[in-house]
Amino acid sequence: MMRSLYSGVSGMQNHQTRLDVIGNNVANVNTTGFKRGRVNFQDMISQQLSGAARPTTEVGGVNPKEVGLGVMTASIDTIFTQGNLQSTGVSTDVAIQGNGFFILKNGEESFYTRAGAFGLDSEGTLVNPANGMRVQGWMAEELNGEMVLNTAGSTEDLIIPVGTKDPAKATQNVNFACNLNKNTPEILDGASPADIAKGTWATEQKIYDSFGNEHMLSVSFTRVVGNPNQWQATVTVNPDGEVPTDTRVGLGTTDGTENTFLVNFDNNGTLLSVTDTAGNITNPEGEIILQTSFNVPGANPDEAGNPYRQTLNINLGTIGSQKNTITQSASQSSTKAFYQDGYTMGYLDNFKIDSTGTITGVYSNGTNRIIGQLALASFTNQGGLEKAGENTYVESNNSGMANIGTSGIAGKGSLLAGSLEMSNVDLTEQFTDMIVTQRGFQASSKTIQTADTLLDTVMNLKR
Numbered sequence: 001m002m003r004s005l006y007s008g009v010s011g012m013q014n015h016q017t018r019l020d021v022i023g024n025n026v027a028n029v030n031t032t033g034f035k036r037g038r039v040n041f042q043d044m045i046s047q048q049l050s051g052a053a054r055p056t057t058e059v060g061g062v063n064p065k066e067v068g069l070g071v072m073t074a075s076i077d078t079i080f081t082q083g084n085l086q087s088t089g090v091s092t093d094v095a096i097q098g099n100g101f102f103i104l105k106n107g108e109e110s111f112y113t114r115a116g117a118f119g120l121d122s123e124g125t126l127v128n129p130a131n132g133m134r135v136q137g138w139m140a141e142e143l144n145g146e147m148v149l150n151t152a153g154s155t156e157d158l159i160i161p162v163g164t165k166d167p168a169k170a171t172q173n174v175n176f177a178c179n180l181n182k183n184t185p186e187i188l189d190g191a192s193p194a195d196i197a198k199g200t201w202a203t204e205q206k207i208y209d210s211f212g213n214e215h216m217l218s219v220s221f222t223r224v225v226g227n228p229n230q231w232q233a234t235v236t237v238n239p240d241g242e243v244p245t246d247t248r249v250g251l252g253t254t255d256g257t258e259n260t261f262l263v264n265f266d267n268n269g270t271l272l273s274v275t276d277t278a279g280n281i282t283n284p285e286g287e288i289i290l291q292t293s294f295n296v297p298g299a300n301p302d303e304a305g306n307p308y309r310q311t312l313n314i315n316l317g318t319i320g321s322q323k324n325t326i327t328q329s330a331s332q333s334s335t336k337a338f339y340q341d342g343y344t345m346g347y348l349d350n351f352k353i354d355s356t357g358t359i360t361g362v363y364s365n366g367t368n369r370i371i372g373q374l375a376l377a378s379f380t381n382q383g384g385l386e387k388a389g390e391n392t393y394v395e396s397n398n399s400g401m402a403n404i405g406t407s408g409i410a411g412k413g414s415l416l417a418g419s420l421e422m423s424n425v426d427l428t429e430q431f432t433d434m435i436v437t438q439r440g441f442q443a444s445s446k447t448i449q450t451a452d453t454l455l456d457t458v459m460n461l462k463r
Contacts (some may be wrong), residue, residue, distance in 0.1 A: 003047070003067060004451040010070030011444025014041060017073055018437045025425045026434075033115030034389055034423040035078050036430075042074035080382055083114075083424040087415060092118045092126065093417040094353060095421040098413020100376035101246055103155060103404065104133035111392040112377055112385065112402070114421055122237065126158040131390050134158075137357065140370045147301040147370040149358075150246060151406050155375045158359065164348050166363045168212025171342030174205055175315045175324065176219070178337075182269065182330040186223045199223050201333040207237070208342035210295045215245075217292075217337070219314070221263070229272075229328065235314070237294040245294040246307070251280040254311065261290060263316070265328040271319050288316040343367050353417035356407045376412045377402040 018039040028034040045067035085095050091351035094116035096102070101112035111133060126135040136155040140147040180201055187199040202220040209215060219240045224230040236259060237245040250257035257278050264272045273282045274290065282288050292312050299308035317325025324338070343387040346365025353359050357374030379385065384399035395402060407415050 002451075003069060004447055007068065007070040008444045008447035008451065010044065010072065011447065012441055014039075014071050014073050015437050015441040015444060017076075019077060019434065019441070022430055022434050022437060025426065025430050029425045029427060030431075031115075031391065031423050033083065033113060033421045034425065035080050035083075036423070036425045037115065038077045038079055039075065040074040041071050044069045044072050078383055078385070078387070079424065081424050083421045085419045086422050087419050089418050091350070091352065091418060092120065093418055094118065094357075094374065095416045095419040095422050096376070096413045098411075098418055099382075099409070100282055100378050100412040101218065101382075101393065103136035103375050103377050103402070104128055105136055105157070106131075106133050106451075109394075110136075110402070111388060111394060113392045115391040117420055118413075120160060120162070124159050124161045126160060128390075130409045131341075133392075135373050135374065137359075137374045139372045148374050149370065151373065151375075155404060158372045158374070160348075160351055160359060160361070160371055162348050162351070166343075166346045166348065166365060166367060166369065168208065168345040168365075169212065169338050169342050170210040170310055171207035171217075171312050172462075173313045173315060173339070173341050174207065174217060174337050175317075175339040176203070176326055176337050177317065178203060178325045178326055179331060179334050180221055180326065180328045181333040182228075182328050184223050184333065186225045203336035205337035205340055207312065207340055208344055211296075212344035213296075213298070214344065215294075217340075219337075224262065229267070231263045231265075231328075233261050233263055233351050235261075235292055237292075238297075241297075245297070247292065247294045249292045249314070250276040250278055251282060251290060253278075254291050263326065266320075269328040270322060271317055271325050271327070273319070274316065280317070282293050285319050287318050290314045290316070353415065355414045355416065357415045373406060374415065375404055376407055376415075377404050378410060378412050379403065 009171070019037050021037045025036045043395045046068045049065040049067060052064040082097070085097065096114060096116065101114060102116055102401040104113060109158065117128070118126050118135055121127050121132070127133060128135070134157045137158045138149050138151050138153065138154055139158065140149050142363045162174040178201070184201065185199045200220050200222045202218060205217045207215050215238050218236045220234050222233045222234070223233055235247055235249045237247045247259040248254040248257050249259050249261055255278055260277055262275045264274070266272045271288065274288050275281045276290070290313070292314050293309045295307040296310050301307055343365045346363035346367060349364050350362040351359055351371060352362065353374070359371040359373065361369045361371045363369065379402060380400035381398055384396050385393035386396045388394045403410055405412060407413065
């Protein structure tokens with residue numbers, strides 16, 4: 001009889017635990033990135049009144065007689081199902097779609113979270129503004145003029161230096177991909193200015209010197225008299241400028257050469273070769289790159305007193321190719337240079353985060369540079385993580401070590417900037433569980449009341 005009392009007590013205690021978990025779920029229905037808990041019950045050890053007996057030749061087997069001693073909490077699981085994504089429009093808000101956790105650092109201690117409500121502090125560090133923990137990832141480093149990410153290295157604090165300068169870069173490469181009309185008339189001696197204009201296709205492209213000053217690179221193409229597949233190109237920097245720039249062009253060098261070269265096409269209209277004024281001719285295959293130099297206005301002369309000259313490459317395309325290459329077809333002359341890599345000085349105005357977590361800075365001079373990349377952590381048993389408060393988790397003995405990498409690798413999910421993951425708590429489910437838990441608690445209390453009535457009856461036998 002006393003057993004039923006303690007069974008009722010265990011039922012009330014464990015249903016109270018379940019109600020505590022449900023209450024926590026409901027309270028965090030609007031908590032960013034919250035993962036609901038779930039309580040599982042199991043029966044306690046049973047008292048055996050008689051054991052089992054095996055069958056004999058005379059009688060069959062007998063089952064054991066056991067009386068259960070109540071209920072106990074088997075586990076309290078954290079359910080890591082995907083929460084709905086809510087668009088916020090805040091550039092520093094990031095949501096994970098799929099598996100994985102953001103990595104936060106407090107000193108040398110690592111924490112993991114699904115809540116991506118981040119912001120920048122006064123030093124430009126990406127942090128959780130609620131507690132100041134620093135978001136971890138990899139910062140890009142400049143290598144041969146390119147920003148490179150070493151995601152195989154250790155993670156570090158992510159710093160987005162809003163307002164910092166992007167130094168001016170002199171133009172080093174200009175790529176052409178225009179078509180020269182096969183039917184353009186030749187320019188004969190004594191031709192009028194109107195006829196000269198009809199027989200010339202002029203292109204212009206903005207370029208930049210080492211100061212970030214803008215210049216105009218002009219390349220004009222004129223049909224060569226007597227050779228139907230040959231054009232003479234004239235290169236000039238700042239053709240209308242007050243200060244002459246003494247433009248020179250050549251294959252492999254610009255020393256002692258002029259500012260013209262000859263372009264030759266085959267009978268299919270594809271690029272065949274180029275000859276400069278020094279008599280240099282291109283190889284029979286590969287890209288055609290001409291070196292061009294000009295005097296930079298306002299620059300100090302070199303040690304010999306000569307004007308400071310800037311050199312850039314003009315890429316006419318690949319011999320025998322029609323793609324991104326100068327061609328000669330019987331159609332209207334078109335386009336001009338489609339690429340140049342110089343720019344003036346700018347400032348970091350904005351940044352964006354893509355689905356891989358790569359942070360790209362947007363500068364006022366029109367350039368984009370990779371700043372860093374967010375790191376994600378995954379675990380063999382994410383249910384084994386311990387909650388550390390403030391929407392964070394820490395490793396435990398049963399979670400396994402953090403597998404740190406980039407989005408989309410080793411089962412890690414993708415990222416969505418400008419959004420946050422909502423709680424995965426379903427109120428309908430929680431209220432239903434609350435009703436069931438309440439009934440279980442009430443039923444357990446009734447067991448105690450009934451057992452108490454039976455004991456009272458026994459006590460009254462003496463009367």
